Amino acid sequence: MIIRSSEFIISAVKQEQYPLGEEREIVFVGRSNVGKSSLINKLLGRRKLAHISSNPGKTQTINFYHINESFYFVDLPGYGYAKVAKELRNTWGPMIEEYFIKRPNLALVLMLVDIRHAPTKLDVAMAEWLQHIDRPFLVVATKADKISHGAQAKQASLIRKELGIHASSLILTSSETGYGMEGLWERMEQAMEVTGNPDQVD
Numbered sequence: 569m570i571i572r573s574s575e576f577i578i579s580a581v582k583q584e585q586y587p588l589g590e591e592r593e594i595v596f597v598g599r600s601n602v603g604k605s606s607l608i609n610k611l612l613g614r615r616k617l618a619h620i621s622s623n624p625g626k627t628q629t630i631n632f633y634h635i636n637e638s639f640y641f642v643d644l645p646g647y648g649y650a651k652v653a654k655e656l657r658n659t660w661g662p663m664i665e666e667y668f669i670k671r672p673n674l675a676l677v678l679m680l681v682d683i684r685h686a687p688t689k690l691d692v693a694m695a696e697w698l699q700h701i702d703r704p705f706l707v708v709a710t711k712a713d714k715i716s717h718g719a720q721a722k723q724a725s726l727i728r729k730e731l732g733i734h735a736s737s738l739i740l741t742s743s744e745t746g747y748g749m750e751g752l753w754e755r756m757e758q759a760m761e762v763t764g765n766p767d768q769v770d
């Protein structure tokens with residue numbers, strides 16, 4: 569994918585604020601600090617488009633980024649961070665649920681997990697729920713640069729087993745080195761073709 573343009577559009581907290589139109593969307597979901605915003609920046613070759621922080625809970629709204637004026641990346645707030653204000657935890661569920669259930673534009677969910685850790689209960693629940701609501705999703709293991717090749721293989725098989733997914737549904741990446749970005753773009757392009765987008769020029 570050649571990125572000609574990438575632009576932040578809106579931070580939404582409810583459906584009425586989502587961009588209008590039928591362009592396809594790739595959504596990034598996962599626990600706080602797993603690397604959602606970093607992955608978005610790496611895929612787009614931008615250093616600071618999505619805000620990154622070593623403090624979990626940085627992204628607190630549904631952020632839409634318009635790519636090549638033809639599709640969107642959607643960065644969701646992370647789940648499972650205890651110190652995030654209670655009010656926010658209470659709104660997270662309904663806000664995210666509304667997006668997943670009511671958004672016809674959704675072409676693919678990228679569910680991120682940190683390759684160094686076994687999936688949490690919340691990760692398992694999220695994967696089960698995505699299967700239940702029948703949304704296409706891929707699991708992206710992040711921060712592969714932090715462990716050896718041998719450890720990557722071992723963790724990959726643990727993640728697949730815990731989340732109950734096929735090997736083809738897991739992609740290993742590093743936003744530090746760029747590892748896995750090409751393969752991930754291929755999968756995103758496929759997903760957007762399958763769901764159809766007559767305006768897509770690439």
Ligand SMILES: Nc1nc2c(ncn2[C@@H]2O[C@H](COP(=O)(O)OP(=O)(O)OP(=O)(O)O)[C@@H](O)[C@H]2O)c(=O)[nH]1
Nearest residue numbers: 600601602603604605606621625626627646711743
């Ligand atoms: N080494 C390494 N560090 C990473 C990688 N991806 C993210 N990080 C670091 O992990 C921390 C969290 O990254 P973010 O991209 O802000 O994570 P997030 O999932 O958007 O977090 P929230 O917005 O809080 O939900 C930052 O310190 C990043 O620099 C990676 O592939 N490798």
Ligand SMILES: [Mg+2]
Nearest residue numbers: 604605626627
């Ligand atoms: Mg973020």
